[in-house]
Amino acid sequence: MDSRLLARRLERFNERFGRGRDAALASLLRGLEAAGLGDGWELGVSSFPERSEIAVRYRGAAARPRPWRQALAALFGRTPARACSLSDSPWPRLEIRWDLKAGRWTRGLLYAGAEPSSRRLARFLLAVPGRPAAALLLEPVAWGALDFGDSAARKVLRELAAFAPVRDSVMHWDLAGGQKRPSGCWSLRLQEPLPWPHFLGLDAARAFQERSAGMAAAAGAGTVCELLFEPDRLWAYGAG
Amino acid sequence: MRAKLTARRWIYGGGLSPEWRAVARLRSAEALSRLSALRAKARGRNGDGAEAIGYLLSKDDPRRERLLVHPAFDYWLWAASGREPERLFDCVQGFAAWLACLRGESLKLGARLDAQARLNLYGGPVFLSFPRRRAGQSLRLSAQDGGLRLSLSGAEVVVAKKLLLRAAGGGAAAVGEARLGRNPELAGGLMVERSSRLVLDLVRQVDPLAGRGLPRFLGPLEEALRDIREIDPPLCEELLDAVRMIVPLRNPDGHDSVSSSFGNLRGAICLSASRDPLLQAETLIHEFCHQKLYRLLAADPVLRPGQGGKVFYSPWRRDPRRLWGALLGAHAFLNVARYLLGLLERDRLRGERREKATGAVALRLFQIEDALRTLQFYGVFTEFGAELLDGMWRELGLLWHAAQWFDPEIVEVQRQRCAEHRAKHALGATGCHGGGGDG
Numbered sequence: 001m002d003s004r005l006l007a008r009r010l011e012r013f014n015e016r017f018g019r020g021r022d023a024a025l026a027s028l029l030r031g032l033e034a035a036g037l038g039d040g041w042e043l044g045v046s047s048f049p050e051r052s053e054i055a056v057r058y059r060g061a062a063a064r065p066r067p068w069r070q071a072l073a074a075l076f077g078r079t080p081a082r083a084c085s086l087s088d089s090p091w092p093r094l095e096i097r098w099d100l101k102a103g104r105w106t107r108g109l110l111y112a113g114a115e116p117s118s119r120r121l122a123r124f125l126l127a128v129p130g131r132p133a134a135a136l137l138l139e140p141v142a143w144g145a146l147d148f149g150d151s152a153a154r155k156v157l158r159e160l161a162a163f164a165p166v167r168d169s170v171m172h173w174d175l176a177g178g179q180k181r182p183s184g185c186w187s188l189r190l191q192e193p194l195p196w197p198h199f200l201g202l203d204a205a206r207a208f209q210e211r212s213a214g215m216a217a218a219a220g221a222g223t224v225c226e227l228l229f230e231p232d233r234l235w236a237y238g239a240g
Numbered sequence: 241m242r243a244k245l246t247a248r249r250w251i252y253g254g255g256l257s258p259e260w261r262a263v264a265r266l267r268s269a270e271a272l273s274r275l276s277a278l279r280a281k282a283r284g285r286n287g288d289g290a291e292a293i294g295y296l297l298s299k300d301d302p303r304r305e306r307l308l309v310h311p312a313f314d315y316w317l318w319a320a321s322g323r324e325p326e327r328l329f330d331c332v333q334g335f336a337a338w339l340a341c342l343r344g345e346s347l348k349l350g351a352r353l354d355a356q357a358r359l360n361l362y363g364g365p366v367f368l369s370f371p372r373r374r375a376g377q378s379l380r381l382s383a384q385d386g387g388l389r390l391s392l393s394g395a396e397v398v399v400a401k402k403l404l405l406r407a408a409g410g411g412a413a414a415v416g417e418a419r420l421g422r423n424p425e426l427a428g429g430l431m432v433e434r435s436s437r438l439v440l441d442l443v444r445q446v447d448p449l450a451g452r453g454l455p456r457f458l459g460p461l462e463e464a465l466r467d468i469r470e471i472d473p474p475l476c477e478e479l480l481d482a483v484r485m486i487v488p489l490r491n492p493d494g495h496d497s498v499s500s501s502f503g504n505l506r507g508a509i510c511l512s513a514s515r516d517p518l519l520q521a522e523t524l525i526h527e528f529c530h531q532k533l534y535r536l537l538a539a540d541p542v543l544r545p546g547q548g549g550k551v552f553y554s555p556w557r558r559d560p561r562r563l564w565g566a567l568l569g570a571h572a573f574l575n576v577a578r579y580l581l582g583l584l585e586r587d588r589l590r591g592e593r594r595e596k597a598t599g600a601v602a603l604r605l606f607q608i609e610d611a612l613r614t615l616q617f618y619g620v621f622t623e624f625g626a627e628l629l630d631g632m633w634r635e636l637g638l639l640w641h642a643a644q645w646f647d648p649e650i651v652e653v654q655r656q657r658c659a660e661h662r663a664k665h666a667l668g669a670t671g672c673h674g675g676g677g678d679g
Contacts, residue, residue, distance in 0.1 A: 004586045012645065197641045198634075221581075221642035 001222075001239045006041040006056060012218040013045070017052040017211070018100030028056075028098055028105075041239070042092070043222065045215065047207035048233040052100040057237060059092040091122040091138070105129070109136065123175075135175035136183065140168045143188070157188070160204040165191040184231045193223035193238060207234040245624050247631040250536055252575060253475025260478065264309065266538040267506075271308040272297070274317045281325065288350035289329050292336035295347055303342050307335060307363040311485045311508035312438045316362070318504035319441070331438055333381070334362040340383035341404055347383040352376065354437045359390070362438065365423040365431045366404060368397070368415070390418070424458060427465055428480035432458070433487050433508070442502060443510055447488040456513055457488050463517035464524055471582035475575065479528045482535065483509055499523045501530050518583075518593070522576050529572035542567065542625035552614050553666035553673045555607040555658060560673035563619050570611040574635055577604040581642050598646050602654040605643060608636055610658065614671030 001009075007029050014025045040060020046053045097107040108127040112135070124136040143166045160166075172185040196219035199205050200212050204227070208215050228235035246259060254260060275293060282290035296304065307313060313335060319328040333351040338361035340347035353359055357375040360367045368390070370377075379392045386401030397416040404420070412419040424432045433439050434448050449457050469476040484507045491498045491512035497519055499511040509527040514520050536542065543563060551560035556569050580601045583589050589597050612633055621629060643651075667674045 002586070008585055008587070195638050195641075197638060216641065217644060219641075220644065221638040 001041050001043075002039045003041060006043060009043050009218070009220075009222065010054065010056070012220070013043075013052075013054050014100050016214045016218045018103075025100070025103070027103075028096075042225070042237050043239070044095070044097075044228070044235050044237040045208075045219070046233050046235050053097050053106060054100060055095055055097045055235065055237070057092045057095040059090075137173040137175050137180060139171045139173065141171055143167075143169050156203045156206075160188075160202060163202060164194045164199075167191045185229060187226055187228040189226045190224070193225045196220070196222050196224060196236075196238070199224045199236065205236075208236070245536075245540060247624065247627040248635075250532070250628060251571065251631050251635055252578065253472055253478050255474035255477045256481055260481075263535060263539045264481075265305075267535060268305050268308040270538060271313065271317060274321060275308070278317070278320055281320075282329070289332050292332045292349055295336045295349075296332070296339065301343070303339060307339055309484075309507060310335075310363045311505045312362045312433075312436065314506045315438050315442055315502075315504050319438075328438060328441060331360070331362055334360045337361055337381055337383055337388065338364040338366075341386055341388060341401070344386040344401075345383065349381050350378060351381050352378050353392075356435075356437070358435075358437070360436045360438070361388075362436070365425060367421050367423075367436065368399070368418045369412070369421060370418050424454060426458065426461055426486065430465075430480065430483060431485050433485050439485075439487055439505070439508070442505055443487050443489070445490040445492070445498075447490045447513065449488050449513070453513065456515070460513075460515055460517040460520045461486070461524075464521035467517065467521050467583070467588075468525065468579065471579055471586070472575075475525070475528075475579075478532065479524065482531060483507055483524075483528055485509075486511065488513060497523055499527055501527045503534065506531060506534065518589075518597070521579065525575050525579055526572045529575050530568050533568055533571055540622055540624045542622060542628060544620045544622055544625075547620065550618070551673060552618060552671045553610075553662070555610040555661060558665055560675065563615060566611040566614050567619075570608045570615070570632060573604040573608050574632060574639070577601045577608070577639055578635075580604075581639065585642070595647075595650065598650050599654055601639075601643055602646060602651045603657060605636065605639055606655055606658040608632075610662065612636065617671045 010025060010029065018025065038060060040058055042057040042059065044055030044057060046055070091111055092109075093111045095107075095109040096105050098104070099106050106129065110125040110127070112123045112125045122138040124138065126134045126136045128134075143161065167189045170187045170189065172183040172187070173180045174183045175181075197216055200208060200216055200219075205212070222238055224236045224238040226237040228237065244259065245263075246254070248254070249257065249259060275296060279290060279293045279297065282293055296307070312331075316328060316331050316335070319325070320332070330352050333349050336347060336349060337351070341361070342364070351359060353370055353374055353376060355375050357370040357372050357377075358367055359370075359379070359381075370392075374392065377392055379390050382389045382391070387404060388399045390397040390399075395417050397418045399415050399420055403413060403415070412421045414420075423434070426432065432449075432454075434446055440446060447453070447457075465476070465480075468479065485505075487508055487510040489498050489500070489510050489512045495512075497512055497514055499509065501509060509524060509531075511520070511523050511527065514523075533542075547563055549562075551562055552566065554561040554566060554569065561569075577600075580597045584594065584597055584601070612629065615629055616633075619625075619629070665674050666672065
């Protein structure tokens with residue numbers, strides 16, 4: 001979706017789940033506008049009820065370096081030391097998590113180039129306020145290769161895959177001192193975007209159930225294209 | 241061979257996919273078959289016509305494919321197969337000449353100027369106008385290397401390839417005693433046709449757009465097409481592929497808009513001028529959607545045969561309409577509503593226009609729901625038709641989700657408006673018309 005549509009969606013989520021701290025949201029929206037980036041935005045929504053976090057993710061066409069760095073400075077308050085790759089790649093270039101109630105960013109991800117090839121592995125810089133930047137590696141794996149020890153989870157995900165075919169999964173690895181360690185997170189990418197109202201009706205969306213009316217209201221007719229499983233919450237990313 | 245069909249891409253725009261192209265080929269195949277049948281007829285009566293048809297049939301290529309589905313050709317096929325075939329039969333020479341020019345091939349044919357002393361190169365945007373005294377005169381035309389030579393009694397006109405293919409739109413250039421005219425074109429190659437014999441034969445209220453009329457007609461349409469491209473790119477792609485001609489209509493009674501499509505001029509949209517690009521966009525989408533469903537019929541009848549006679553209540557009309565009409569209306573307004581929602585979501589409409597568009601969307605959603613209900617109650621569908629209907633219900637559901645941020649008062653006004661219309665024209669809560677459900 002384009003930045004204008006994204007701004008509308010953010011306003012709706014803020015109305016529903018923020019505390020109406022419009023000044024804080026306006027600050028995020030100004031940052032997005034300063035980035036001058038066009039189409040290619042996605043919105044991520046967390047199932048964690050307390051902090052009402054949302055995420056904005058940009059996977060559009062490669063921007064020119066100067067406005068890109070200016071945008072990063074506007075969003076993060078500083079330009080990261082390491083320049084990020086501007087090559088075309090299927091990975092998002094930038095993700096920011098924003099706490100609607102607190103009115104501040106909680107996490108940033110910058111695409112930092114790929115090794116050995118951009119379609120197999122993606123390297124990101126992970127920035128969290130108050131901590132030094134860390135490296136994160138994302139690795140696609142075939143959907144069928146995942147082993148779900150918990151049978152309830154396996155059943156729910158199989159039913160999801162039957163309803164909304166899965167393209168692949170992505171394993172998330174922490175990189176520290178050259179060592180690759182599981183981060184405890186993984187995501188599932190759908191072949192086709194699934195409308196939010198349909199997603200909310202599935203067992204796989206149970207984590208959102210507590211707020212499903214509000215979610216349906218805020219998400220409108222938007223779509224879900226990726227689910228990110230973190231140890232304590234589920235994120236749903238999508239466009240439109 | 242029947243194309244495999246995906247319901248969603250026929251409900252909304254799906255771009256120029258292999259499925260779209262496969263269904264388009266069914267239409268060109270149908271045109272080819274009708275053309276072949278006409279050749280036998282022509283041999284006996286019209287030597288030059290038979291030769292022109294022979295040329296059109298002689299080689300298959302993308303240029304001929306485009307010509308076969310041109311709206312002017314659609315009408316010509318209908319007229320030439322009808323009760324008075326001689327009336328317009330000689331127009332086929334114009335099609336053949338244009339195709340030969342595009343291909344850069346040689347072709348020699350006899351032809352005749354029409355009653356306005358014009359020779360139209362049908363399928364393309366150019367025409368040649370001669371002095372009035374030449375009306376009805378015979379001529380020999382010779383296409384070679386992309387150019388054209390016309391030999392009439394006492395005169396010869398040569399049009400070079402460069403001029404033929406690049407003449408300024410909306411203007412005219414002198415070539416010997418003739419003038420080469422070129423119909424204006426909108427972005428995407430959409431031609432505005434006001435004066436050709438074939439179109440004037442069918443469409444009675446054509447607006448010639450004299451003086452400032454032409455730029456006033458074109459401007460809002462250009463803006464409308466830009467907006468459609470931005471909000472719904474796949475739909476715009478399909479529209480510009482399928483619609484080749486815009487015919488301006490008079491609007492003598494001063495309605496907001498007058499528009500129509502004809503079943504024997506497929507690929508043409510007729511509409512009146514308007515200063516409002518939003519209105520023009522809605523009209524273009526609405527009429528294109530009708531044409532899209534008609535195009536689909538070549539691949540699947542959607543409704544099982546035998547249901548053409550019965551009529552029902554229509555939320556859009558006072559008089560009863562057939563089930564196919566309900567389907568056309570629901571389909572077209574789903575796309576129009578989705579487009580308006582796209583504009584609203586992007587804050588492209590402000591103030592009164594925003595309020596008006598919100599009301600328009602709400603009204604359409606209630607009307608679509610009523611029409612789908614009637615289709616579900618009374619229609620018997622093919623397997624694909626049932627998928628299409630199911631898909632339209634689901635898309636309506638999603639549009640209601642997108643519209644939930646509307647001012648409830650605006651929505652309520654439209655709900656009541658629909659309820660009043662139903663109370664007046666429907667038979668209770670049924671889908672039958674209050675004046676009698678049987679046709």
